[in-house]
Amino acid sequence: MSDLLKTTAEQRARKVVLRLEKIDRIFNQGPDQLEILKSVDLEIHQGEIVALVGPSGAGKSTLLQIAGLLEKPDGGLVSIGGKRSTDLSDLARTEMRRSHIGFVYQYHHLLPEFSALENVVMPQMIKGLKRAEAEERGLELLRCLGLEKRGDHRPARLSGGEQQRVAIARALANV
Numbered sequence: 001m002s003d004l005l006k007t008t009a010e011q012r013a014r015k016v017v018l019r020l021e022k023i024d025r026i027f028n029q030g031p032d033q034l035e036i037l038k039s040v041d042l043e044i045h046q047g048e049i050v051a052l053v054g055p056s057g058a059g060k061s062t063l064l065q066i067a068g069l070l071e072k073p074d075g076g077l078v079s080i081g082g083k084r085s086t087d088l089s090d091l092a093r094t095e096m097r098r099s100h101i102g103f104v105y106q107y108h109h110l111l112p113e114f115s116a117l118e119n120v121v122m123p124q125m126i127k128g129l130k131r132a133e134a135e136e137r138g139l140e141l142l143r144c145l146g147l148e149k150r151g152d153h154r155p156a157r158l159s160g161g162e163q164q165r166v167a168i169a170r171a172l173a174n175v
């Protein structure tokens, strides 16, 4: 127990990588106003692994889309790495997503016309990495995920689990 508490205290002392302050999200549905998120505060520290748990419809995806800068809240502040993201231009938000955030969706969203390796390296190349550099990192990630022999497969020639692992490699390429 004391070990657990110690870890938590250590984590608290670490840098805050994501901060949500008083986040509101309201959806207009016909005559109804649905207050899905109301003044939500959240702090995530470097190295922390956090699971967001709640019943279906509670607002988990809505919160993740706001934290991941895919959507804007109706009120409140989002800061990533100490930088306030809520006021950034759309282009700056896109750049922040590209260089600091990795997404693994429920559906893999791999590009069907490209190989597993190309799917992993493409966001890195768009970010400005040279192909050889991006491929070296991409191959290392595929190897870590047990996919060293699947780099040249298109998504349709991978199993469902393998497709998900390629999507995980793509998300981790940023880290």
Ligand SMILES: Nc1ncnc2c1ncn2[C@@H]1O[C@H](COP(=O)(O)OP(=O)(O)O)[C@@H](O)[C@H]1O
Pocket: 027, 028, 029, 034, 036, 054, 055, 056, 057, 058, 059, 060, 061, 062, 063
């Ligand atoms: N664009 C939208 N317009 C209206 N209501 C929405 C919209 N998006 C989500 N909702 C509602 O917000 C609630 C939370 O959705 P969501 O964040 O996807 O839940 P969770 O991921 O926790 O299952 C749901 O009740 C859903 O119907």
Ligand SMILES: [Mg+2]
Pocket: 060, 061, 062
């Ligand atoms: Mg959801």
